[in-house]
Amino acid sequence: MKMLTNILSSVLRPRGAAGQLWGQGSAALMWTDFWELSMRALAPFMTAVRGAGGNSTTEATFETRPYKLHRLEEPPLPSTTCTRDDALLYYRQMQIIRRLESASGNLYKEKAIRGFCHLYSGQEAICVGIRAALRSEDSVITAYRDHGWAYVMGCSVVGVMAELTGRSQGVARGKGGSMHMYAKNFFGGNGIVGAQVPVGAGVALANKYLGRKAICVSLYGDGAANQGQLFEAYNMAKLMNLPAVFICENNGYGMGTSVDRASASINYYTRGDYVPGIWIDGMDVLSVREALRYSIDYCTTGGPSGNGRGPLVLEVATYRYHGHSMSDPGTSYRTRDEIQEVRQTRDPYNALQGTYCWRRLGHCGGA
Numbered sequence: 001m002k003m004l005t006n007i008l009s010s011v012l013r014p015r016g017a018a019g020q021l022w023g024q025g026s027a028a029l030m031w032t033d034f035w036e037l038s039m040r041a042l043a044p045f046m047t048a049v050r051g052a053g054g055n056s057t058t059e060a061t062f063e064t065r066p067y068k069l070h071r072l073e074e075p076p077l078p079s080t081t082c083t084r085d086d087a088l089l090y091y092r093q094m095q096i097i098r099r100l101e102s103a104s105g106n107l108y109k110e111k112a113i114r115g116f117c118h119l120y121s122g123q124e125a126i127c128v129g130i131r132a133a134l135r136s137e138d139s140v141i142t143a144y145r146d147h148g149w150a151y152v153m154g155c156s157v158v159g160v161m162a163e164l165t166g167r168s169q170g171v172a173r174g175k176g177g178s179m180h181m182y183a184k185n186f187f188g189g190n191g192i193v194g195a196q197v198p199v200g201a202g203v204a205l206a207n208k209y210l211g212r213k214a215i216c217v218s219l220y221g222d223g224a225a226n227q228g229q230l231f232e233a234y235n236m237a238k239l240m241n242l243p244a245v246f247i248c249e250n251n252g253y254g255m256g257t258s259v260d261r262a263s264a265s266i267n268y269y270t271r272g273d274y275v276p277g278i279w280i281d282g283m284d285v286l287s288v289r290e291a292l293r294y295s296i297d298y299c300t301t302g303g304p305s306g307n308g309r310g311p312l313v314l315e316v317a318t319y320r321y322h323g324h325s326m327s328d329p330g331t332s333y334r335t336r337d338e339i340q341e342v343r344q345t346r347d348p349y350n351a352l353q354g355t356y357c358w359r360r361l362g363h364c365g366g367a
């Protein structure tokens with residue numbers, strides 16, 4: 001408690017009467033404090049980009065990172081347009097998720113969060129990029145690393161934090177905790193490795209059956225990618241031509257096991273065999289967004305019926321900064337230098353800030 005209070009004390013505003021997160025008396029942390037903390041962290045960035053004002057462009061075109069294809073002729077577009085508002089939104093979402101996860105880690109150490117807790121830091125560009133492409137009718141299902149997903153799918157930061165700390169104001173009334181959060185068209189938050197993938201295929205089947213032109217995105221890890229139930233889901237999705245997008249988040253490790261120790265083939269985008277696939281740089285939010293736009297088009301148009309060409313298997317290459325869960329320091333099976341190098345060279349929001357927002361959309365002039 002003391003440690004977290006110290007960390008936050010320099011930036012928290014005076015505490016109000018309602019919305020207590022946890023703690024008592026003057027040491028209490030309020031929900032509003034958490035929000036305030038996020039907003040203050042973003043303020044310099046917002047000011048800089050807005051301040052670029054009249055002599056800057058409001059829209060620019062960027063190259064996407066090269067994609068690798070499996071059984072596809074045409075790749076997603078090699079360039080994409082991003083407005084300053086889009087860039088700000090993506091940056092803001094990624095910042096909030098990063099800070100939400102840092103706060104979650106601290107609250108866990110303080111025992112304010114109990115049970116399992118898996119953090120998404122390092123992987124933010126995936127959920128932000130995918131969400132940016134989805135329409136309101138599309139659905140998502142993921143595994144247990146779901147705090148950021150719950151947030152981008154419509155849950156408030158307060159709702160996520162309340163869920164994590166077992167409060168009735170939580171997005172699952174405090175009954176689900178870290179691994180079981182839900183929102184409209186967000187089917188969780190699932191703790192059993194791989195089990196969400198056939199469920200996602202079922203959501204895609206419902207979409208097709210009900211005549212909705214909507215996709216279902218099912219996310220799973222590189223560790224889950226070796227499970228038999230995934231191949232059953234691929235098979236059914238292909239047989240029935242379902243609008244299902246299976247997405248492997250390859251963060252390099254399944255618990256403490258690296259991908260090359262666990263998988264006979266680490267080309268996860270090819271593992272659907274007869275299901276076409278795409279490899280994507282998952283640290284680049286716009287490349288992720290563009291690949292999902294392509295996937296929506298692929299799964300909902302063309303094909304024999306004109307209603308879609310069936311499923312896809314995507315692999316997004318990423319990295320997790322924290323250990324597998326809060327009980328894993330994450331340093332016994334990889335070096336600190338490895339983590340540091342990714343932070344310095346590939347970090348998703350540093351890349352967005354440096355390349356897109358500041359240089360191309362205002363800070364240093366137009367595109």
Ligand SMILES: Cc1ncc(C[n+]2csc(CCOP(=O)(O)OP(=O)(O)O)c2C)c(N)n1
Pocket residue numbers: 145191192193220221222223224225251253254255324
């Ligand atoms: C069926 C099942 N087996 C084992 C576990 C224990 N377990 C939890 S996470 C995990 C590793 C999953 O790694 P990966 O799919 O790469 O996801 P990541 O944690 O890297 O996001 C395992 C084996 C589980 N939850 N469910």
Ligand SMILES: [Mg+2]
Pocket residue numbers: 221222223249250251252253254255
């Ligand atoms: Mg993994």
